[in-house]
Amino acid sequence: MTGAQIEDIRGRLQAMEETIIFSLIERAQYRLNHGIYEVNGSGFYMHNTTSRLERALQQQELLIGSSNGMFDAPEVRPFSPNLPRAGRSHKLASDGLFLTDLNAVNLNSEILGAYLEFIRAVCMEGDDGQYWHDALERDVTALRSISRRVHYGALHIAEHKFLEGPEAYIELVSSGDIEGIKSRLRVRRIEDETVLRVTRKAHDIQSYSDHELRRRLGPEAVGRFYMEHIMPITLEGEVRYILQRPVSLERSLP
Amino acid sequence: MTGAQIEDIRGRLQAMEETIIFSLIERAQYRLNHGIYEVNGSGFYMHNTTSRLERALQQQELLIGSSNGMFDAPEVRPFSPNLPRAGRSHKLASDGLFLTDLNAVNLNSEILGAYLEFIRAVCMEGDDGQYWHDALERDVTALRSISRRVHYGALHIAEHKFLEGPEAYIELVSSGDIEGIKSRLRVRRIEDETVLRVTRKAHDIQSYSDHELRRRLGPEAVGRFYMEHIMPITLEGEVRYILQRPVSLERSLP
Secondary structure (H helix, E strand, C coil): CCCHHHHHHHHHHHHHHHHHHHHHHCCCCCCCCCHHHCCCCCCCCCCCEEEEEHHHHHHHHHHHHHHHHHHHHEEHHHEECCCCCCCCCCHHHHHHHHCCCCCCCCCCHHHHHHHHHHHHHHCCCCCCCCCCCCHHHHHHHHHHHHHHHHHHHHHHHHHHHHHHCHHHHHHHHCCCCHHHHHCCCCHHHHHHHHHHHHHHHHHHHCCCCCCCCCCCCCCCHHHHHHHHHHHHHHHHHHHHHHHHHHCCCCCCCC | CCHHHHHHHHHHHHHHHHHHHHHHHCCCCCCCHHHCEEECCCCCCCCCCCEEEHHHHHHHHHHHHHCCCHHHCCCCCCCCCCCCCCCCCCCCCCCCCCCCCCCCCCCHHHHHHHHHHHHHHCCCCCCCCCCCCCCHHHHHHHHHHHHHHHHHHHHHHHHHHHHHHHHHHHHHCCCCHHHHHHHHHCHEEEEEEEHHHEEEEEEEEHCCCCCCCCCCCCHHHHHHHHHHHHHHHHHHHHHHHHHHHCCCCCCCCC
């Protein structure tokens, strides 16, 4: 990979920001709606052991994944356990990744935890109605957009950085120096630029909105979410990628 | 209803604009992807008589509607024919509408036609991959956001205007004067303001985006879509509402 290619990866991540910001602004239009997140929160099935959100994610993933092979794309990881394998496999563009298993790096449980913390902080308390075409549907969209960004970034940035200096990473992996891997991967300047940029975008996207009619999502909250969660979880994914990456140059998946 | 209430209805429509604009910007990131819209476009099932988009809308509506009663809300109308009735009915807030049937006003086939024309005009030609988590999923989101806006506006604005002067509407209905009903319902000043506002919003929402990384959806295209399709289809829905509205003040649905 060349320098141009890391710019392509960062460019794609930057483009995904707006998708994430739109989805967070949309979610913040609705109240918190605790019933979405509580196990047995629906009063619908009496013996549920999962929340409405978990069931919605699973239903959506069964629908999309099983019939359309969605989870064959390395950056699209499912939230639900035990999905059936895709009915057909897609021809994916050669992505340059070395993955022992498509789920070798799956940070969705970390993403879910961080997202729930975020919406508890930004949404108004209370309940405003029909979940599926309001708050719950927005949750599913937002979680999938965040997950895609995190996994795309983790896998591709880590592979790029590995190729820039494989010996150093192989050495760090063999001595089990996780903190060393992490600090080698991390680029604080890019993180700082990203926080500034997403905060500014979250501001500008809402600048012509009438905030008596639509709730404003605080731009700083979006910046903090990136700083405290999206970027650290991505970095964690980069570390996991490096840890599982075979030293040889042969890919483990076709 | 009072004057304040028409402002509430218009306020909700205005808030829904941004949801629609976000969804159109998102769709425009992807190429046209003809395979989504052609009957038998998937090469997947050999004897399909529906397009991928139709199947996706139906799968989504079965998933959401049948388990969660989505289609009990008058402004949320299904695109798919013959959905099973909801498994339970929701207690909806009293909405003040007089509907002989929840599908008495369903403009989704008009909306679908207009939307397909719109994306043919704004998307780049070609095909860019996995439909379900890209273009096709955006189509479903965009269509549902447009549909909700059109039906909410058609039903509530028409009911409001009917109550402002029922005798005039009853007279026009009994003489079958459709054009008369239409011109009585239409407020050109509001339409012009709306086109200006959505064009401006579509511009401002994308103002901090890097258009080398993310495709820009022309703000004027959004304004035209409102002018030529969203508002006329809403007006058509208002007419249909008036035509089916019982003259008596008793509601036909609980």
